[in-house]
Amino acid sequence: MRRFSSRGHDFLPTEYTNIKPFLPSLPPPPIGPDGSPLGPEALSVLFPSGMIQHEITLEPRVPIPEDVLEAYKVYRPSPLIRAFELERALETPAHIYYKYEGTNPAGSHKSNTALPQAYFAARDGISRITTETGAGQWGSALSQACGRFGIDLDVFMVRASYLQKPLRKTFINMHGGSVCASPSDRTRSGRSFLESDPEHPGSLGIAISEAVEVVLSEEDSCYSLGSVSDAVCLHQSIIGQESILQMEEMGEYPTEIIACVGGGSNFAGIAFPFLEKMLTGGEKIKFTAVEPTVCPTLTKGKLMYDFGDASGLTPRYMMYTLGAGFVPPPIHAGGLRYHGMAPLVSHLVKLGLINPVAYNQQKTLKAGREFTRLEGILPAPESNHAVAAAMDSAIEARESGEKKVILFNLSGHGFLDLAAYENR
Amino acid sequence: MRRFSSRGHDFLPTEYTNIKPFLPSLPPPPIGPDGSPLGPEALSVLFPSGMIQHEITLEPRVPIPEDVLEAYKVYRPSPLIRAFELERALETPAHIYYKYEGTNPAGSHKSNTALPQAYFAARDGISRITTETGAGQWGSALSQACGRFGIDLDVFMVRASYLQKPLRKTFINMHGGSVCASPSDRTRSGRSFLESDPEHPGSLGIAISEAVEVVLSEEDSCYSLGSVSDAVCLHQSIIGQESILQMEEMGEYPTEIIACVGGGSNFAGIAFPFLEKMLTGGEKIKFTAVEPTVCPTLTKGKLMYDFGDASGLTPRYMMYTLGAGFVPPPIHAGGLRYHGMAPLVSHLVKLGLINPVAYNQQKTLKAGREFTRLEGILPAPESNHAVAAAMDSAIEARESGEKKVILFNLSGHGFLDLAAYENR
Numbered sequence: 001m002r003r004f005s006s007r008g009h010d011f012l013p014t015e016y017t018n019i020k021p022f023l024p025s026l027p028p029p030p031i032g033p034d035g036s037p038l039g040p041e042a043l044s045v046l047f048p049s050g051m052i053q054h055e056i057t058l059e060p061r062v063p064i065p066e067d068v069l070e071a072y073k074v075y076r077p078s079p080l081i082r083a084f085e086l087e088r089a090l091e092t093p094a095h096i097y098y099k100y101e102g103t104n105p106a107g108s109h110k111s112n113t114a115l116p117q118a119y120f121a122a123r124d125g126i127s128r129i130t131t132e133t134g135a136g137q138w139g140s141a142l143s144q145a146c147g148r149f150g151i152d153l154d155v156f157m158v159r160a161s162y163l164q165k166p167l168r169k170t171f172i173n174m175h176g177g178s179v180c181a182s183p184s185d186r187t188r189s190g191r192s193f194l195e196s197d198p199e200h201p202g203s204l205g206i207a208i209s210e211a212v213e214v215v216l217s218e219e220d221s222c223y224s225l226g227s228v229s230d231a232v233c234l235h236q237s238i239i240g241q242e243s244i245l246q247m248e249e250m251g252e253y254p255t256e257i258i259a260c261v262g263g264g265s266n267f268a269g270i271a272f273p274f275l276e277k278m279l280t281g282g283e284k285i286k287f288t289a290v291e292p293t294v295c296p297t298l299t300k301g302k303l304m305y306d307f308g309d310a311s312g313l314t315p316r317y318m319m320y321t322l323g324a325g326f327v328p329p330p331i332h333a334g335g336l337r338y339h340g341m342a343p344l345v346s347h348l349v350k351l352g353l354i355n356p357v358a359y360n361q362q363k364t365l366k367a368g369r370e371f372t373r374l375e376g377i378l379p380a381p382e383s384n385h386a387v388a389a390a391m392d393s394a395i396e397a398r399e400s401g402e403k404k405v406i407l408f409n410l411s412g413h414g415f416l417d418l419a420a421y422e423n424r
Numbered sequence: 425m426r427r428f429s430s431r432g433h434d435f436l437p438t439e440y441t442n443i444k445p446f447l448p449s450l451p452p453p454p455i456g457p458d459g460s461p462l463g464p465e466a467l468s469v470l471f472p473s474g475m476i477q478h479e480i481t482l483e484p485r486v487p488i489p490e491d492v493l494e495a496y497k498v499y500r501p502s503p504l505i506r507a508f509e510l511e512r513a514l515e516t517p518a519h520i521y522y523k524y525e526g527t528n529p530a531g532s533h534k535s536n537t538a539l540p541q542a543y544f545a546a547r548d549g550i551s552r553i554t555t556e557t558g559a560g561q562w563g564s565a566l567s568q569a570c571g572r573f574g575i576d577l578d579v580f581m582v583r584a585s586y587l588q589k590p591l592r593k594t595f596i597n598m599h600g601g602s603v604c605a606s607p608s609d610r611t612r613s614g615r616s617f618l619e620s621d622p623e624h625p626g627s628l629g630i631a632i633s634e635a636v637e638v639v640l641s642e643e644d645s646c647y648s649l650g651s652v653s654d655a656v657c658l659h660q661s662i663i664g665q666e667s668i669l670q671m672e673e674m675g676e677y678p679t680e681i682i683a684c685v686g687g688g689s690n691f692a693g694i695a696f697p698f699l700e701k702m703l704t705g706g707e708k709i710k711f712t713a714v715e716p717t718v719c720p721t722l723t724k725g726k727l728m729y730d731f732g733d734a735s736g737l738t739p740r741y742m743m744y745t746l747g748a749g750f751v752p753p754p755i756h757a758g759g760l761r762y763h764g765m766a767p768l769v770s771h772l773v774k775l776g777l778i779n780p781v782a783y784n785q786q787k788t789l790k791a792g793r794e795f796t797r798l799e800g801i802l803p804a805p806e807s808n809h810a811v812a813a814a815m816d817s818a819i820e821a822r823e824s825g826e827k828k829v830i831l832f833n834l835s836g837h838g839f840l841d842l843a844a845y846e847n848r
Contacts, residue, residue: 003497008432008433009432010432070427073427074427074505074524075503075527079498085572103499103527105800105801107839144800147797147798147800148509167842167843167846170843170845170846171839174793174802175797175800369598372571372598372599373571373599373600374571377498377529378599413839415839415840416839416842418594418598418840419591419594421594422594
């Protein structure tokens with residue numbers, strides 16, 4: 001019985017896979033201030049041309065640019081591992097696999113989209129990217145990618161995380177990026193939130209407002225985002241594609257796929273390539289998206305048009321949302337503190353193809369501790385949501401006797417989150 | 425021109441390579457209190473049988489136990505990367521390659537020996553391992569390995585590093601190990617150093633004394649060490665073996681190999697397999713061992729019999745040493761603060777086959793910052809010694825026009841050392 005798939009570069013896909021042409025219907029398009037659908041030209045004030053192309057394409061296969069493929073080769077394919085020790089401890093008949101996205105130099109799946117985004121900016125001659133980051137995984141990955149492609153980076157980091165994880169700032173600085181806590185006094189949006197509360201903990205929505213405001217006022221710069229958009233989901237498809245080849249090598253096929261959701265991209269990344277197979281006649285799979293109870297976008301939010309940011313500077317997207325002004329309490333899984341959800345993920349929840357659940361912080365940290373002790377890999381607090389749900393599903397299988405093959409996405413490592421595990 | 429070697433499991437060696445049978449002469453054996461050579465039976469109070477076998481074997485090839493090979497497959501082979509960006513920035517004609525050992529779950533090369541050591545303890549029915557750690561890389565790797573093989577772990581961590589890097593303790597605890605600062609009041613050795621200085625910063629030599637003292641007083645436990653010994657050098661040979669295959673795939677062969685040295689094992693790991701080739705008719709290679717100026721074992725120490733620890737509890741080894749009582753100042757590269765040096769590395773320095781140099785902390789941290797910005801990978805402070813020497817060698821090549829192919833070992837990542845980069 002194999003524990004690992006082999007990991008040569010022959011397992012590395014050369015194209016992204018696009019779920020859109022395989023869906024029974026497409027999500028409604030984003031709309032502008034007057035309520036009419038937005039075309040690609042409206043996005044060009046924010047994004048490089050390559051990103052807009054990836055955002056709107058309906059091609060089933062999209063070639064990965066050669067320079068990006070080169071950069072992926074440092075750390076891809078990422079390992080797919082059978083969790084024998086966890087299975088044994090849970091006394092479950094279920095087989096549990098995880099795809100480990102923490103082996104790259106920035107430590108999470110975010111590099112999968114940071115690299116093409118930095119590449120597209122460089123290709124258009126853009127000299128600076130502005131972005132937001134929650135817990136710092138996205139800012140870290142993008143700073144690494146910007147360093148690689150010679151682009152300046154300006155990061156608005158949600159204040160709650162900025163205070164919890166100060167070394168993220170050091171990491172981003174070392175790769176050449178600059179970071180400030182959001183809300184900040186650098187933007188009109190930031191100042192308005194600081195006026196209401198000088199100690200405002202911030203939110204991803206506010207940080208996005210600040211980043212977008214800066215980009216709209218600058219020449220020669222662009223905005224970059226780490227989740228939510230169709231293009232980001234496209235880039236993350238590399239996770240699921242590798243997993244398909246690796247599961248094949250293991251001689252198994254998943255009956256359930258689990259990932260955490262904040263904006264939805266790591267979930268989309270592992271799920272969509274398998275969903276494509278299911279929608280084109282492949283075996284049925286249960287897809288489980290796990291969010292934190294304090295930010296229950298899919299389980300308690302509403303499906304409606306809403307802004308992507310807190311100040312109404314972005315287009316409006318048809319998505320599950322808690323309201324653009326929602327500020328979740330500061331949990332350790334800062335990457336999951338987003339009021340909205342990727343329109344593609346939202347649409348699939350509406351279609352009944354994705355099963356959303358919510359877990360609380362205590363339960364997910366406990367699962368992360370157990371996983372670390374048993375499997376010897378330390379997950380990020382965000383990833384613990386997937387770990388906890390996988391454990392629950394395996395325990396269910398023990399009770400029902402159901403033959404399950406569970407695959408979950410271990411989206412990043414927790415080296416910079418150790419303090420979260422310390423404070424019980 | 426390739427940037428990376430491919431990384432399938434077909435590049436993973438199934439045997440360790442042993443440099444001893446290829447040397448013109450062997451290092452003198454360790455000696456006991458009466459000055460007579462120690463046989464394997466004397467080591468059995470401290471080590472599992474498998475470790476003693478690996479310590480004394482003269483076989484050129486030693487099979488890697490199957491369970492250890494399984495565990496290696498999570499992260500091995502590790503990537504070998506051409507440093508194109510660094511070459512460009514240095515305007516050097518030299519080709520620079522690095523072997524990156526930071527992709528595994530504990531983040532450094534130490535896992536290569538932690539896994540067989542935990543495995544051998546488990547095979548002998550030993551329930552607990554006691555060890556020392558400097559900066560914490562060894563303690564982290566061993567805690568991960570012990571978790572994997574179901575063994576308890578007790579770690580004495582050098583106090584200077586314990587205070588500098590508190591999250592190392594959290595990491596070790598999460599994997600099921602316990603940690604205390606050394607010198608501690610748990611041992612006679614520890615108490616004697618605390619009496620002389622209640623705020624004693626500790627040293628690897630003192631921490632080894634404490635760990636050995638505990639093991640000698642316990643049934644059913646063994647001692648484990650992260651560097652220095654012949655067995656550890658043997659385990660690390662997997663680094664160099666993979667590098668030989670990977671350099672071959674790149675179509676090049678190194679003219680210089682560089683690694684940092686504390687106890688000597690990551691250096692031995694990357695160097696010895698290439699040295700074997702050189703000693704059996706292969707091309708000539710310059711081997712450069714880089715130590716910190718504040719702990720200049722090879723460049724200012726003496727080659728003589730000395731204790732491995734500070735209290736004289738271990739056998740005496742023929743090695744370069746600054747004296748068993750030497751306490752280096754607390755630098756960030758805590759893993760290099762050892763008074764002695766692996767007998768095999770010492771012997772090769774004496775034979776003129778290794779070229780030792782010393783670098784100061786400021787220079788190595790500066791090199792690490794530059795490397796991170798250019799190559800997008802954050803090195804541990806220890807590894808920065810190799811980075812700095814590789815950069816100097818590449819600059820020399822620019823001036824002399826010499827055609828060089830430099831290969832250095834990037835022994836671990838710096839996620840838990842970010843504070844070192846912060847305090848300029």
